[in-house]
Amino acid sequence: MALRKLETQLLYPEFVQAVETGDTEALEALREHLTMEDIAELVGELEGPGRADFLSKVPATEAAEIFQQLDLTAQRETLDLLSTSRMAGIINEMDPDDRTALLETLPSHNTKSLLSFLRPRERAQAQKLLDFPEDSVGRLMTPDFLAIRKEWTVGRSLDFIRFNGEDKETLNDIYVVDRQGKLLDDIPIREFLLSPGDRAIADVMDGHYTALLATAPQEEAIQAFKKYSARTALPVVDEEGLLLGIVTIDDILHLEEKETTEDIQKFGGAAPLEESYLEVSFWSMLRKRSVWLIVLFFGQMLTASAMSFYQMEISKAVVLALFIPLIISSGGNSGSQAATLVIRALALGEVAFTDVWKVLRRELLVGLGMGLILGVIGLLRVVLWGTAFQSYGDHYLTLGLAVGVAVISVVAWGNIVGSMLPLVLKRLGLDPATSSAPFVATFIDVTGIVIYFNIALLVMSGRLF
Amino acid sequence: MALRKLETQLLYPEFVQAVETGDTEALEALREHLTMEDIAELVGELEGPGRADFLSKVPATEAAEIFQQLDLTAQRETLDLLSTSRMAGIINEMDPDDRTALLETLPSHNTKSLLSFLRPRERAQAQKLLDFPEDSVGRLMTPDFLAIRKEWTVGRSLDFIRFNGEDKETLNDIYVVDRQGKLLDDIPIREFLLSPGDRAIADVMDGHYTALLATAPQEEAIQAFKKYSARTALPVVDEEGLLLGIVTIDDILHLEEKETTEDIQKFGGAAPLEESYLEVSFWSMLRKRSVWLIVLFFGQMLTASAMSFYQMEISKAVVLALFIPLIISSGGNSGSQAATLVIRALALGEVAFTDVWKVLRRELLVGLGMGLILGVIGLLRVVLWGTAFQSYGDHYLTLGLAVGVAVISVVAWGNIVGSMLPLVLKRLGLDPATSSAPFVATFIDVTGIVIYFNIALLVMSGRLF
Numbered sequence: 051m052a053l054r055k056l057e058t059q060l061l062y063p064e065f066v067q068a069v070e071t072g073d074t075e076a077l078e079a080l081r082e083h084l085t086m087e088d089i090a091e092l093v094g095e096l097e098g099p100g101r102a103d104f105l106s107k108v109p110a111t112e113a114a115e116i117f118q119q120l121d122l123t124a125q126r127e128t129l130d131l132l133s134t135s136r137m138a139g140i141i142n143e144m145d146p147d148d149r150t151a152l153l154e155t156l157p158s159h160n161t162k163s164l165l166s167f168l169r170p171r172e173r174a175q176a177q178k179l180l181d182f183p184e185d186s187v188g189r190l191m192t193p194d195f196l197a198i199r200k201e202w203t204v205g206r207s208l209d210f211i212r213f214n215g216e217d218k219e220t221l222n223d224i225y226v227v228d229r230q231g232k233l234l235d236d237i238p239i240r241e242f243l244l245s246p247g248d249r250a251i252a253d254v255m256d257g258h259y260t261a262l263l264a265t266a267p268q269e270e271a272i273q274a275f276k277k278y279s280a281r282t283a284l285p286v287v288d289e290e291g292l293l294l295g296i297v298t299i300d301d302i303l304h305l306e307e308k309e310t311t312e313d314i315q316k317f318g319g320a321a322p323l324e325e326s327y328l329e330v331s332f333w334s335m336l337r338k339r340s341v342w343l344i345v346l347f348f349g350q351m352l353t354a355s356a357m358s359f360y361q362m363e364i365s366k367a368v369v370l371a372l373f374i375p376l377i378i379s380s381g382g383n384s385g386s387q388a389a390t391l392v393i394r395a396l397a398l399g400e401v402a403f404t405d406v407w408k409v410l411r412r413e414l415l416v417g418l419g420m421g422l423i424l425g426v427i428g429l430l431r432v433v434l435w436g437t438a439f440q441s442y443g444d445h446y447l448t449l450g451l452a453v454g455v456a457v458i459s460v461v462a463w464g465n466i467v468g469s470m471l472p473l474v475l476k477r478l479g480l481d482p483a484t485s486s487a488p489f490v491a492t493f494i495d496v497t498g499i500v501i502y503f504n505i506a507l508l509v510m511s512g513r514l515f
Numbered sequence: 516m517a518l519r520k521l522e523t524q525l526l527y528p529e530f531v532q533a534v535e536t537g538d539t540e541a542l543e544a545l546r547e548h549l550t551m552e553d554i555a556e557l558v559g560e561l562e563g564p565g566r567a568d569f570l571s572k573v574p575a576t577e578a579a580e581i582f583q584q585l586d587l588t589a590q591r592e593t594l595d596l597l598s599t600s601r602m603a604g605i606i607n608e609m610d611p612d613d614r615t616a617l618l619e620t621l622p623s624h625n626t627k628s629l630l631s632f633l634r635p636r637e638r639a640q641a642q643k644l645l646d647f648p649e650d651s652v653g654r655l656m657t658p659d660f661l662a663i664r665k666e667w668t669v670g671r672s673l674d675f676i677r678f679n680g681e682d683k684e685t686l687n688d689i690y691v692v693d694r695q696g697k698l699l700d701d702i703p704i705r706e707f708l709l710s711p712g713d714r715a716i717a718d719v720m721d722g723h724y725t726a727l728l729a730t731a732p733q734e735e736a737i738q739a740f741k742k743y744s745a746r747t748a749l750p751v752v753d754e755e756g757l758l759l760g761i762v763t764i765d766d767i768l769h770l771e772e773k774e775t776t777e778d779i780q781k782f783g784g785a786a787p788l789e790e791s792y793l794e795v796s797f798w799s800m801l802r803k804r805s806v807w808l809i810v811l812f813f814g815q816m817l818t819a820s821a822m823s824f825y826q827m828e829i830s831k832a833v834v835l836a837l838f839i840p841l842i843i844s845s846g847g848n849s850g851s852q853a854a855t856l857v858i859r860a861l862a863l864g865e866v867a868f869t870d871v872w873k874v875l876r877r878e879l880l881v882g883l884g885m886g887l888i889l890g891v892i893g894l895l896r897v898v899l900w901g902t903a904f905q906s907y908g909d910h911y912l913t914l915g916l917a918v919g920v921a922v923i924s925v926v927a928w929g930n931i932v933g934s935m936l937p938l939v940l941k942r943l944g945l946d947p948a949t950s951s952a953p954f955v956a957t958f959i960d961v962t963g964i965v966i967y968f969n970i971a972l973l974v975m976s977g978r979l980f
Binding site: 198215276282305315320328335343368375378380390392408416431439487 | 533550552556585622638674675680682685686687699708723724741742743745747765767768769771772775776778779780784785788791792794801804805807808809812813818819822826830832834836837838839840841843844845847848851854855856857860863866870874879881884885889892893906926948953957960
């Protein structure tokens with residue numbers, strides 16, 4: 051029901067008690083009421099030993115089904131707590147794609163030891179999937195699909211599906227292959243339901259299908275599912291067009307979530323955590339966050355160097371220093387905006403490097419517009435305080451002018467740097483998300499100081515210095 | 516095939532020429548080779564008049580199919596360029612959920628005028644869907660589903676599906692309702708294929724189903740699809756449990772993309788653009804980006820006020836001012852990191868307000884750790900330059916100490932502000948993404964100046980002042 055999540059949670063205390071006291075009858079009753087997903091949700095909230103305990107008591111296939119719905123951190127943690135035979139039972143029963151997802155996150159010696167517990171057929175399959183490059187479509191794939199021949203009829207195909215479909219992950223699409231196993235077409239299951247039994251498969255085929263290459267990056271799979279939105283699974287082939295497996299849309303939904311999280315963490319200037327926030331260890335968190343902060347800190351130290359060039363001017367007119375944070379962070383903010391918008395537009399394919407002039411022109415114009423608004427506010431601020439409180443000595447008008455012009459320039463400069471950097475990185479084959487907001491802001495801070503002082507020297511020379 | 520996207524693009528010049536010269540034979544040949552999605556992709560790249568021209572020449576159902584795969588900006592633009600009769604034909608043939616998506620983005624007088632072109636049945640349906648609150652599950656729903664009765668057999672159900680299934684968006688799940696239309700269960704189509712024809716539906720039912728409430732926020736639908744990953748559609752019910760429609764997973768994939776884009780744009784300190792980067796008008800872009808920049812600018816002006824409190828100290832020791840940008844932006848960076856991580860963890864449900872103490876403790880510790888590393892680097896920088904270039908006068912050791920301690924404090928402070936603000940906003944029922952990196956950075960800039968000068972006064976008093 052609508053409030054399923056809430057309802058499931060309401061059963062949590064009852065569930066914990068049943069697990070802890072080993073009350074199998076109460077557990078049985080609870081399992082009657084809950085879907086496998088609900089149970090997995092509850093099991094996921096138990097502590098490690100409780101999870102292992104529960105998974106040891108239910109039948110092996112059910113244990114595997116629940117286990118593979120836990121998040122990867124929980125899977126790894128639980129694996130170590132299970133008896134060897136139960137552990138072996140679970141990993142043998144897991145869906146091939148979920149098994150790859152687990153195996154690829156383990157240290158390589160653990161992967162090898164786990165592989166040795168697999169039955170020969172499962173081991174060969176798991177090894178084959180792991181042989182595909184990291185972040186490739188092959189790693190997302192399950193070889194559990196149904197393939198038919200175009201010489202068959204709809205009726206024969208339905209018999210075949212009935213006989214072989216039981217353990218397949220999805221039957222929403224059926225694949226037509228030739229004698230060599232080359233993919234010829236994919237047919238949504240509805241076509242079988244809507245066609246008479248004596249119709250030839252060749253007549254049901256429309257010859258339009260989209261396959262993913264097993265070695266292609268996973269990003270391509272996400273794009274394909276977005277485009278072919280009527281499909282809930284897509285076939286995966288090798289270079290020769292041989293059908294190797296399928297990728298299902300639920301994996302895409304999870305993959306998209308994972309990739310977005312990584313992108314967002316990069317935006318924020320941290321290396322991707324790879325585990326959930328509360329589960330990352332202190333040292334791993336410290337390491338992943340410090341790396342970029344240290345790099346940024348070295349960049350920021352240039353602000354001190356830049357300012358020391360103008361130490362004499364500051365000592366003659368301390369008021370100049372008062373507006374440094376205001377000016378440089380306005381540029382940092384506009385630059386962060388521009389970088390964020392362009393990085394996201396690149397990720398969505400809305401913008402490409404060929405649009406570089408269009409983007410530059412637009413960011414320059416928008417930057418000048420925004421700079422003008424902020425510059426006028428800055429000018430007014432200086433002039434108002436200058437007249438009302440005599441804060442800035444006699445030359446407050448010139449100071450205001452310097453601040454205003456500097457704000458316009460630095461804001462427009464921020465837009466240009468923020469928008470161009472991701473495009474250039476993308477062009478060089480690097481990840482545009484690396485040019486995250488903090489990087490752009492740091493760069494603008496250093497250059498902004500130079501811009502500000504040069505404008506100030508120009509506008510105010512002879513007055514304050 | 517794997518390189519479908521590329522292949523489609525290769526046909527683009529041919530396609531444009533055929534459209535422009537009105538070469539129907541060439542178009543016919545191209546359409547033979549391409550899926551509807553490929554054609555939609557090519558049509559989407561034509562200019563407005565070309566799109567309208569193409570959509571006027573193909574049969575109405577095909578035009579509707581292609582039209583509803585264009586992005587919303589292109590749909591709105593094309594609508595105005597079509598003849599009234601073609602426009603009416605298209606919107607009558609659109610899938611109900613895609614139609615709602617279009618109607619809800621139009622200004623209300625346009626929505627009304629479009630509704631008047633719908634046939635009575637379609638109009639009533641469209642109006643009913645629009646009556647659900649904005650961003651509710653009801654707005655994502657299509658009423659095109661197949662419902663059967665539990666008294667039926669598998670065979671009778673299959674006949675019913677065969678007879679009524681033709682125009683349904685998906686047949687992957689079939690719904691069992693009672694006499695009043697109340698949802699009793701959902702059955703994946705595979706169960707029909709794997710069951711003998713004389714089996715009673717009541718025996719196929721497992722009584723486990725998950726339904727969404729039509730008035731629930733769309734976010735709940737995203738979560739439900741992630742949890743029930745074997746489902747490609749979920750039923751939608753009203754408060755009484757009456758089955759109203761279904762939501763399909765492809766809409767969820769697009770919704771997730773849209774919501775993530777909005778979140779990322781908020782992270783970057785801009786209001787969500789709502790259109791693709793290159794399609795937003797100059798004025799709309801300027802408005803959406805200026806609002807927050809102006810708010811931030813007013814916040815940043817407090818840095819000038821804060822600094823003017825310490826104007827006398829600066830004039831006595833200008834070197835103090837040199838390190839202001841370095842110190843405050845280190846805090847800004849650590850604060851942005853913390854805010855980004857916590858906002859994303861909140862969005863993924865990894866963290867809730869109840870974890871506030873756990874988060875605070877962790878951010879304080881990580882902050883002190885990171886601050887210590889940066890603080891030592893800062894201290895070394897001052898001492899090295901002080902001995903090597905005599906940059907900072909005689910008291911460079913004390914200055915280095917002040918800078919080091921300030922960096923530790925401000926970095927830890929940044930972590931605390933950045934992590935707590937999103938949690939507090941969430942608690943108050945506000946959108947945590949509003950506390951985006953630039954907001955946290957601005958707050959840290961102002962408070963960081965105060966922290967730095969107080970530490971400097973404490974450490975250096977009697978030496979420089």
